[in-house]
Amino acid sequence: MAGFQLNQAAVMIVMVAYMQFHTTVAKNTHVVGGPAGWTIPASGSDIYSSWAATKTFKVGDDLVFNFTTGKHTVAEVPLQGYDQCNTTDRTHIYKTGPATIALTKAGTRHYICTFHCKMGQKLSVNKSIIVDLIFVCLAKILVLIQQRDVMTLKGLKVM
Ligand SMILES: [Cu+2]
Structure with missing residues (x-):
């Protein structure tokens, strides 16, 4: 019983910490290139x-x-497309400006202008979600422990 209450408290602490983390480190909007914008550099x-x-790019940022x-x-392209200004394997193309792109997944993303990539109009960004992942894993582990304790408690009642 004591273990069950302790785990419940631990789940609450992790959830509150997670919410705090997300409110203090809120979603950011990054205007590519600053005032110059997206143009031929x-x-x-x-x-x-x-x-x-x-900049620090996080999952959820724009x-x-x-x-x-x-x-x-x-155009969003793989590394090879970025290096060689090749759009064959592009995953998305945005033709209407301004274009807002949400960073939905961790990892490095590459963007090029299909007209002017060879003139240097290309951008590579790296996003980190390590802190997010730690919170999610911790919360999941605690929920599993809690579920196991509930089952144990039910078992005790039957006996
Ligand atoms: Cu261009």
Whole structure:
């Protein structure tokens, strides 16, 4: 019984910590390239890698690509497509500006302009959800422990 109450308290603590984490580290909107926006960079793709290096991207954040429709595009491509400016294996293409793209999964994502990639209009971002994963795993483990305790308690009642 004491163990059951302790685990219930532990589940509550993890849930509260998780909610706190999500309210304090709220979703961020990142305007790609800052005031310059999504355009042909004057000095190559360094402008976008430098911009990305100053940001922390989390799952749930949004990327906003500011561009004039018809002048540029945003295509999500694998690393090879990013390196070679090749859109064959693109997963998405956004042709209407501004384009808001939600970062829904962890890992590195690559975006290129299908018109001007070779002129350096490309961006690579890396997202981290390590803290999120730790919370989710911990909560799941505690729920499992709690369920096991409930079953044990039921077993005791029958006896
Ligand atoms: Cu372009």
